[in-house]
Amino acid sequence: xxxxxxxxxxxxxxxxxxxxxxxxxxxxxxxxxxxxxxxxxxxxxxxxxxxxxxxxxxxxxxxxxxxxxxxxxxxxxxxxxx
Numbered sequence: 001x002x003x004x005x006x007x008x009x010x011x012x013x014x015x016x017x018x019x020x021x022x023x024x025x026x027x028x029x030x031x032x033x034x035x036x037x038x039x040x041x042x043x044x045x046x047x048x049x050x051x052x053x054x055x056x057x058x059x060x061x062x063x064x065x066x067x068x069x070x071x072x073x074x075x076x077x078x079x080x081x082x
Contacts, residue, residue: 009046016039
């Protein structure tokens with residue numbers, strides 16, 4: 001059943017590309033490269049989440065990265081505030 005989900009994701013990405021690609025006419029090489037990269041990254045992430053649904057999302061990554069900074073700023077403002 002997971003492979004059916006992968007085929008569905010591929011179909012959606014394909015339809016999305018067929019719809020958007022012709023709209024990028026002329027000298028839009030950077031936009032096409034960016035579209036392809038973002039679409040590919042989204043497709044890989046979607047397939048990854050089909051096979052490993054318990055994977056933490058981007059918000060958990062931001063929490064992990066910024067939590068020490070938030071604690072530092074809170075302590076700093078508490079010391080200066082009184």
